[in-house]
Amino acid sequence: MLEVEKxxxxxxxxxxxxxxxxxxKDGNGGGIDELKVNLADRTCTCRKWDVTGVPCCHAIAAIFDIQAEEEDFVHEAYRKTTYLRAYNYPIVPCPGERHCPKVDAPMIPPPIKVGPGRPRKKKEKGST
Structure with missing residues (x-):
C-alpha cells in the first residue's frame, strides 16, 4: 500500500x-486539488491516512519534503513488533463436543415477534 502511494x-x-x-497540490486526477496535511496529528483532508493508518500520497509528499522516512509515519498496528506481540501467547485448545458438560435445561424457542404493518393475506393471488 505504501509503495503505491509513493x-x-x-x-x-x-x-x-x-x-x-x-x-x-495534487495533480493525480487530471485537475488540481489542494489538501491540508498535518504531520503531527497524522491527518490529511482526503482522510485516507486517518482511515487506513498508512500515509496517503499527499502526506508522503510532505514527508519527503522534510526528508524523513515514510515508514515512521505508518500506524503501529502494521509493524512487525505488534504482530509478534499479538501472537506471542499460545492459543489454548478447546475440548471437543463429547467432553462438554451436559445441561438439563429445556430448549425453548424465542418468542414470536409480530412485525409492524398490516398482516399478509393467507390467500395467494394465483388461486381461485
Whole structure:
C-alpha cells in the first residue's frame, strides 16, 4: 500500500505552512486539488491516512519534503513488533463436543415477534 502511494506522491507538490502543516497540490486526477496535511496529528483532508493508518500520497509528499522516512509515519498496528506481540501467547485448545458438560435445561424457542404493518393475506393471488 505504501509503495503505491509513493508512486502517486510524484504528482503532488507540498507547500509548507509550518514544519508540521502542509498544503499539498495534487495533480493525480487530471485537475488540481489542494489538501491540508498535518504531520503531527497524522491527518490529511482526503482522510485516507486517518482511515487506513498508512500515509496517503499527499502526506508522503510532505514527508519527503522534510526528508524523513515514510515508514515512521505508518500506524503501529502494521509493524512487525505488534504482530509478534499479538501472537506471542499460545492459543489454548478447546475440548471437543463429547467432553462438554451436559445441561438439563429445556430448549425453548424465542418468542414470536409480530412485525409492524398490516398482516399478509393467507390467500395467494394465483388461486381461485
Amino acid at each position: 508512486e502517486k506522491a510524484a504528482y503532488c507538490t507540498p507547500l509548507p505552512s509550518s514544519p508540521i502543516l502542509y498544503q499539498v
